[in-house]
Amino acid sequence: QVQLQESGPGLVKASETLSLSCTVSGGSISSYYWSWIRQPPGKGLEWIGYISYSGDSKYNRALKSRVTMSVDTSNKDVSLKLSSVTAADTAAYFCASSARIRDSSGWSIYFEYWGQGTLVTVSS
Amino acid sequence: QSVLTQPPSASGTTGQRVTISCSGTRSNIGRNTVSWYQHLPGTAPKLLIYRNNQRPSGVPDRFSGSTSGTSASLAISGLQSEDEADYSCAIWDDSLDGYVFGTGTKVTVL
Numbered sequence: 494q495v496q497l498q499e500s501g502p503g504l505v506k507a508s509e510t511l512s513l514s515c516t517v518s519g520g521s522i523s524s525y526y527w528s529w530i531r532q533p534p535g536k537g538l539e540w541i542g543y544i545s546y547s548g549d550s551k552y553n554r555a556l557k558s559r560v561t562m563s564v565d566t567s568n569k570d571v572s573l574k575l576s577s578v579t580a581a582d583t584a585a586y587f588c589a590s591s592a593r594i595r596d597s598s599g600w601s602i603y604f605e606y607w608g609q610g611t612l613v614t615v616s617s
Numbered sequence: 618q619s620v621l622t623q624p625p626s627a628s629g630t631t632g633q634r635v636t637i638s639c640s641g642t643r644s645n646i647g648r649n650t651v652s653w654y655q656h657l658p659g660t661a662p663k664l665l666i667y668r669n670n671q672r673p674s675g676v677p678d679r680f681s682g683s684t685s686g687t688s689a690s691l692a693i694s695g696l697q698s699e700d701e702a703d704y705s706c707a708i709w710d711d712s713l714d715g716y717v718f719g720t721g722t723k724v725t726v727l
Contacts, residue, residue, distance in 0.1 A: 528716075537619065539718065543716075551715065594668075598668065600711075601668045602652075602708075603667040
């Protein structure tokens with residue numbers, strides 16, 4: 494079974510870059526797309542973007558100018574960088590495996606495996 | 618503000634059936650498939666339903682999903698105390714060219 498573990502600083506200063514890592518174990522990094530999802534305190538889930546092992550990526554348009562994702566296949570690691578953070582970026586950040594299928598039913602994208610999440614607070 | 622609208626809350630007593638709606642648009646529901654997630658504060662969300670009505674292994678058959686037009690529903694039959702959680706629908710939106718989550722529904726077991 495795929496297991497995911499996020500890691501990174503829990504506190505980031507405003508205007509700086511948030512950097513998180515997600516280590517994949519128990520499965521092949523080439524079998525899925527990998528997404529980052531966040532949940533601000535008291536709010537709903539927000540998709541940040543996804544990336545494949547080959548680098549195929551798509552980001553949330555609202556965050557696109559500040560987001561960079563990458564995959565290190567040798568270390569089975571997926572990273573997220575979010576630049577110019579503000580207090581609005583304070584959230585629990587999750588990485589998740591993304592099934593991505595297109596057929597007669599349209600796009601089927603869903604997240605089967607999730608990391609436990611890591612809380613990132615942006616301080617002023 | 619999400620393009621997928623859910624009621625903020627739903628409730629029922631143990632054993633009852635609870636239904637959660639997810640209202641979308643022609644650029645998402647009806648064009649692509651819906652998934653549903655259960656999440657508790659401080660824990661990772663759990664996939665309950667994918668491809669509109671499919672349950673992953675290990676998810677009880679008390680949980681079922683359906684779609685009609687530009688709306689989707691999650692039904693929980695035989696409500697149990699451990700079902701008290703937040704539930705979110707989610708889908709790929711062709712107009713946004715991105716993935717969207719619903720506004721979320723908190724289910725309370727009375």
